[in-house]
Amino acid sequence: MIRHIVLTKFAPGVDDATIAGIYDGLAALVDDLPGAGGFTGGRSESPEQIERGYLHGFVVDFDSWDALAAYAEHPRHRELGGQLVANAVGGKDGILVVDLDV
Secondary structure, X not given: OEEEEEEEOEOOOOOHHHHHHHXXXXXXXXXXXXXXXXXXXXXXXXXXXXXXXXXXXXXXXXXXXXXXXXXXXXXXXXXXXXXXXXXXXXXXXXXXXXXXXX
């Protein structure tokens, strides 16, 4: 299983509705794709408070690297990913992605 982890440092002024819209779209996409599931996302509530500005994140589990590739190449993912980049501090610089083979 591949665990896809995305952390975002949203730009000041990006409202909760915008973030929810992006996450809702990604969750719907994950529900529609074979080999993808378990979308979980939201704002950090860590008592450690060492997020360093990456206050939002989401996780998706994929059955295989091929399923992750299908997600990455999907037109809806590209659209929603573009929205994520457009609303992050510094564009792609405000996004961290880690994929773990678990």
